[in-house]
Amino acid sequence: MSDLSERLAALRGRIDKACASAGRDAAEVSLLAVSKTFPVEAVREAYDAGQRIFGESRQQEAAPKIAAMPTGIDWHFIGGLQRNKVRKVLGDFGWIHSVDSLRLLEAIDRVAGEEACRPRVYLEVNVAGELSKGGFAPDDLLASADALASLQQVDLMGLMAIPPEGIAAARGWFSKTRELRDRLAAASGLALPGLSMGMSADFEEAILEGSTIVRVGSALFGNRFYPA
Numbered sequence: 605m606s607d608l609s610e611r612l613a614a615l616r617g618r619i620d621k622a623c624a625s626a627g628r629d630a631a632e633v634s635l636l637a638v639s640k641t642f643p644v645e646a647v648r649e650a651y652d653a654g655q656r657i658f659g660e661s662r663q664q665e666a667a668p669k670i671a672a673m674p675t676g677i678d679w680h681f682i683g684g685l686q687r688n689k690v691r692k693v694l695g696d697f698g699w700i701h702s703v704d705s706l707r708l709l710e711a712i713d714r715v716a717g718e719e720a721c722r723p724r725v726y727l728e729v730n731v732a733g734e735l736s737k738g739g740f741a742p743d744d745l746l747a748s749a750d751a752l753a754s755l756q757q758v759d760l761m762g763l764m765a766i767p768p769e770g771i772a773a774a775r776g777w778f779s780k781t782r783e784l785r786d787r788l789a790a791a792s793g794l795a796l797p798g799l800s801m802g803m804s805a806d807f808e809e810a811i812l813e814g815s816t817i818v819r820v821g822s823a824l825f826g827n828r829f830y831p832a
Contacts, residue, residue: 608646609653611824612637619818622811633811636680638803638821644669646825651677659701659819663692670696682819684738687711694719701764701800701819704728704738706748709755716757726764726800727752731780734768742784749791762798762816763788767806774806778813 615635623630638659639647647658647669656676660666661683670679680699690711693700703709703725716723730739740748752760763785767777778801789796802810804823811818 606649606653608649608824612650612653612655615820615824618808619811622808626812626814628811632816634817636682636800636817636819637824638682638819639669639825640665640683640821642821642825644672647673650824657817659821660697663689663696667696690715691719694721694723697723699724699726699761701726702728704740706740706751709752709758713755713757722757722759724759724761726761726798728764729781729784731765731777731784732768737766739765745784746788746791749788752788753792753794760794760796762796762800764800766803775809775813778802778806778810778815782814 619633619635620630623633634657635655636657636659637650637655639650640659640661651673657678657680659680659682660669661681663681666679678699679697680701681693681697682701685693685700685702685708687708694712694715700712700723703712709725709727712723712725727745728739729745730737730741733741763781765777765781767774781801782799785796785799798816799814800817800819801813801815802808802818804820807815807818807820
Protein backbone atom coordinates (compact mmCIF):
# COMPACT_ATOMS: atom_id res chain seq x y z
CA MET A 605 0.00 0.00 0.00
CA SER A 606 1.37 3.43 -0.98
CA ASP A 607 1.73 6.32 1.45
CA LEU A 608 -1.20 8.09 -0.19
CA SER A 609 -3.36 4.99 0.06
CA GLU A 610 -2.49 4.72 3.75
CA ARG A 611 -3.38 8.38 4.33
CA LEU A 612 -6.65 7.94 2.48
CA ALA A 613 -7.54 4.89 4.56
CA ALA A 614 -6.62 6.78 7.75
CA LEU A 615 -8.80 9.74 6.77
CA ARG A 616 -11.75 7.49 6.08
CA GLY A 617 -11.20 5.86 9.46
CA ARG A 618 -11.26 9.27 11.16
CA ILE A 619 -14.45 10.19 9.30
CA ASP A 620 -16.06 6.94 10.42
CA LYS A 621 -15.02 7.58 14.03
CA ALA A 622 -16.34 11.16 13.99
CA CYS A 623 -19.64 9.95 12.54
CA ALA A 624 -19.90 7.32 15.25
CA SER A 625 -19.30 9.99 17.91
CA ALA A 626 -22.09 12.09 16.38
CA GLY A 627 -24.48 9.15 16.06
CA ARG A 628 -24.43 9.51 12.29
CA ASP A 629 -24.16 7.02 9.44
CA ALA A 630 -20.71 7.37 7.84
CA ALA A 631 -22.39 7.10 4.44
CA GLU A 632 -23.80 10.60 5.07
CA VAL A 633 -20.34 12.19 4.80
CA SER A 634 -18.29 12.41 1.60
CA LEU A 635 -14.54 13.00 1.45
CA LEU A 636 -13.65 15.60 -1.17
CA ALA A 637 -9.98 15.25 -2.12
CA VAL A 638 -8.71 18.77 -2.78
CA SER A 639 -6.23 18.17 -5.59
CA LYS A 640 -5.59 21.81 -6.55
CA THR A 641 -1.88 22.51 -7.27
CA PHE A 642 -1.09 18.79 -7.22
CA PRO A 643 -0.17 16.99 -10.47
CA VAL A 644 -2.38 14.56 -12.30
CA GLU A 645 -0.15 11.72 -11.07
CA ALA A 646 -1.30 12.40 -7.50
CA VAL A 647 -4.92 12.44 -8.62
CA ARG A 648 -4.39 9.14 -10.42
CA GLU A 649 -2.85 7.59 -7.31
CA ALA A 650 -5.81 8.66 -5.20
CA TYR A 651 -8.19 7.38 -7.88
CA ASP A 652 -6.43 4.00 -7.91
CA ALA A 653 -6.92 3.90 -4.12
CA GLY A 654 -10.66 4.29 -4.59
CA GLN A 655 -11.19 8.06 -4.38
CA ARG A 656 -13.83 9.39 -6.80
CA ILE A 657 -14.51 12.97 -5.65
CA PHE A 658 -11.94 15.70 -6.34
CA GLY A 659 -11.88 19.47 -5.81
CA GLU A 660 -10.11 22.08 -7.91
CA SER A 661 -10.03 25.87 -7.62
CA ARG A 662 -8.92 26.97 -11.10
CA GLN A 663 -10.61 25.80 -14.28
CA GLN A 664 -7.48 26.30 -16.38
CA GLU A 665 -5.39 24.13 -14.07
CA ALA A 666 -8.10 21.51 -13.68
CA ALA A 667 -8.99 21.04 -17.36
CA PRO A 668 -5.95 18.88 -18.33
CA LYS A 669 -6.36 16.77 -15.20
CA ILE A 670 -10.03 16.17 -15.98
CA ALA A 671 -9.18 15.26 -19.57
CA ALA A 672 -6.50 12.80 -18.44
CA MET A 673 -8.61 11.00 -15.86
CA PRO A 674 -11.32 8.37 -16.40
CA THR A 675 -14.97 9.30 -16.55
CA GLY A 676 -17.13 8.69 -13.51
CA ILE A 677 -15.34 11.21 -11.28
CA ASP A 678 -17.29 13.95 -9.52
CA TRP A 679 -15.34 17.16 -10.06
CA HIS A 680 -16.10 19.96 -7.60
CA PHE A 681 -15.15 23.59 -8.20
CA ILE A 682 -14.09 25.14 -4.90
CA GLY A 683 -12.35 28.37 -5.92
CA GLY A 684 -13.57 31.91 -6.38
CA LEU A 685 -15.74 32.19 -9.48
CA GLN A 686 -16.26 35.22 -11.69
CA ARG A 687 -19.39 35.54 -13.77
CA ASN A 688 -17.44 35.62 -17.03
CA LYS A 689 -15.91 32.22 -16.22
CA VAL A 690 -19.19 30.45 -15.43
CA ARG A 691 -19.62 28.82 -18.83
CA LYS A 692 -16.14 27.30 -18.81
CA VAL A 693 -16.53 26.03 -15.26
CA LEU A 694 -19.88 24.42 -16.02
CA GLY A 695 -18.25 22.61 -18.91
CA ASP A 696 -15.94 20.74 -16.55
CA PHE A 697 -17.59 20.72 -13.12
CA GLY A 698 -20.91 19.35 -11.93
CA TRP A 699 -20.55 20.84 -8.44
CA ILE A 700 -19.71 24.38 -7.31
CA HIS A 701 -18.96 25.19 -3.66
CA SER A 702 -18.10 28.87 -3.88
CA VAL A 703 -21.22 30.78 -4.94
CA ASP A 704 -20.90 33.95 -2.90
CA SER A 705 -23.62 36.25 -4.24
CA LEU A 706 -27.13 36.17 -5.66
CA ARG A 707 -25.86 37.84 -8.82
CA LEU A 708 -23.38 35.02 -9.43
CA LEU A 709 -25.99 32.39 -8.66
CA GLU A 710 -28.42 33.92 -11.14
CA ALA A 711 -25.68 33.92 -13.79
CA ILE A 712 -25.04 30.22 -13.13
CA ASP A 713 -28.75 29.50 -13.41
CA ARG A 714 -28.98 31.35 -16.73
CA VAL A 715 -25.87 29.76 -18.29
CA ALA A 716 -26.86 26.30 -17.06
CA GLY A 717 -30.14 26.70 -18.90
CA GLU A 718 -28.30 27.68 -22.08
CA GLU A 719 -25.89 24.74 -21.73
CA ALA A 720 -28.62 22.25 -20.77
CA CYS A 721 -26.85 21.20 -17.58
CA ARG A 722 -27.90 21.15 -13.96
CA PRO A 723 -25.08 22.01 -11.55
CA ARG A 724 -25.23 21.27 -7.85
CA VAL A 725 -24.40 24.36 -5.88
CA TYR A 726 -23.36 25.26 -2.35
CA LEU A 727 -23.83 28.86 -1.20
CA GLU A 728 -20.74 30.29 0.47
CA VAL A 729 -21.65 32.07 3.68
CA ASN A 730 -19.45 34.39 5.73
CA VAL A 731 -20.91 33.54 9.12
CA ALA A 732 -18.26 35.42 11.09
CA GLY A 733 -18.46 38.56 8.95
CA GLU A 734 -14.74 38.50 8.17
CA LEU A 735 -13.64 41.34 5.90
CA SER A 736 -10.96 39.13 4.33
CA LYS A 737 -13.49 36.56 3.07
CA GLY A 738 -16.27 36.62 0.56
CA GLY A 739 -19.65 34.98 0.89
CA PHE A 740 -23.23 35.86 1.74
CA ALA A 741 -23.82 37.70 4.97
CA PRO A 742 -26.35 35.66 6.99
CA ASP A 743 -29.05 38.35 6.91
CA ASP A 744 -28.61 38.90 3.17
CA LEU A 745 -28.85 35.17 2.57
CA LEU A 746 -32.10 34.89 4.48
CA ALA A 747 -33.47 37.91 2.64
CA SER A 748 -32.76 36.09 -0.64
CA ALA A 749 -34.93 33.07 0.25
CA ASP A 750 -37.66 33.80 -2.31
CA ALA A 751 -35.13 34.47 -5.08
CA LEU A 752 -33.37 31.19 -4.32
CA ALA A 753 -36.63 29.29 -4.51
CA SER A 754 -37.36 30.75 -7.96
CA LEU A 755 -34.22 29.40 -9.65
CA GLN A 756 -34.92 26.88 -12.40
CA GLN A 757 -31.66 25.26 -13.47
CA VAL A 758 -29.54 24.69 -10.37
CA ASP A 759 -29.86 22.26 -7.50
CA LEU A 760 -29.12 24.12 -4.28
CA MET A 761 -27.39 21.62 -2.03
CA GLY A 762 -26.86 23.77 1.05
CA LEU A 763 -24.18 26.02 2.53
CA MET A 764 -20.40 26.13 2.44
CA ALA A 765 -18.38 27.84 5.14
CA ILE A 766 -14.75 28.30 6.19
CA PRO A 767 -14.57 29.37 9.84
CA PRO A 768 -12.06 31.89 11.21
CA GLU A 769 -8.63 30.45 11.85
CA GLY A 770 -8.21 28.68 15.15
CA ILE A 771 -9.43 25.13 15.60
CA ALA A 772 -10.62 25.78 19.16
CA ALA A 773 -13.50 27.92 17.92
CA ALA A 774 -14.24 26.05 14.69
CA ARG A 775 -17.04 23.90 16.03
CA GLY A 776 -19.05 26.93 17.16
CA TRP A 777 -18.90 28.43 13.68
CA PHE A 778 -19.90 25.12 12.12
CA SER A 779 -22.88 25.02 14.46
CA LYS A 780 -23.89 28.55 13.41
CA THR A 781 -23.67 27.53 9.75
CA ARG A 782 -25.90 24.52 10.34
CA GLU A 783 -28.43 26.67 12.16
CA LEU A 784 -28.38 29.22 9.31
CA ARG A 785 -28.92 26.42 6.77
CA ASP A 786 -31.95 25.23 8.73
CA ARG A 787 -33.40 28.75 8.88
CA LEU A 788 -32.86 29.24 5.15
CA ALA A 789 -34.50 25.91 4.34
CA ALA A 790 -37.55 26.89 6.39
CA ALA A 791 -37.75 30.35 4.79
CA SER A 792 -37.28 29.17 1.20
CA GLY A 793 -39.04 25.80 1.26
CA LEU A 794 -35.92 24.23 -0.24
CA ALA A 795 -34.52 20.96 1.12
CA LEU A 796 -30.87 22.13 1.32
CA PRO A 797 -29.59 18.74 2.48
CA GLY A 798 -25.88 19.52 2.42
CA LEU A 799 -23.21 21.31 4.41
CA SER A 800 -19.75 21.71 2.89
CA MET A 801 -17.71 22.29 6.03
CA GLY A 802 -14.40 21.15 7.43
CA MET A 803 -10.88 20.87 6.04
CA SER A 804 -7.73 19.01 7.01
CA ALA A 805 -7.39 20.63 10.45
CA ASP A 806 -11.02 20.65 11.55
CA PHE A 807 -13.13 18.20 9.56
CA GLU A 808 -13.96 16.06 12.59
CA GLU A 809 -15.49 19.07 14.38
CA ALA A 810 -17.46 19.83 11.22
CA ILE A 811 -18.83 16.28 11.08
CA LEU A 812 -20.00 16.59 14.69
CA GLU A 813 -22.04 19.62 13.56
CA GLY A 814 -23.61 17.98 10.53
CA SER A 815 -21.17 18.42 7.66
CA THR A 816 -22.00 16.21 4.68
CA ILE A 817 -18.84 16.86 2.67
CA VAL A 818 -15.38 17.59 4.03
CA ARG A 819 -12.69 19.19 1.86
CA VAL A 820 -9.30 17.62 2.59
CA GLY A 821 -6.10 18.44 0.72
CA SER A 822 -2.86 18.58 2.70
CA ALA A 823 -3.80 15.73 5.05
CA LEU A 824 -4.13 13.52 1.97
CA PHE A 825 -1.67 14.82 -0.63
CA GLY A 826 0.88 16.53 1.63
CA ASN A 827 1.98 20.14 1.88
CA ARG A 828 0.96 22.28 -1.05
CA PHE A 829 3.51 24.22 -3.10
CA TYR A 830 2.47 27.56 -4.56
CA PRO A 831 4.82 28.89 -7.24
CA ALA A 832 6.01 32.46 -6.75
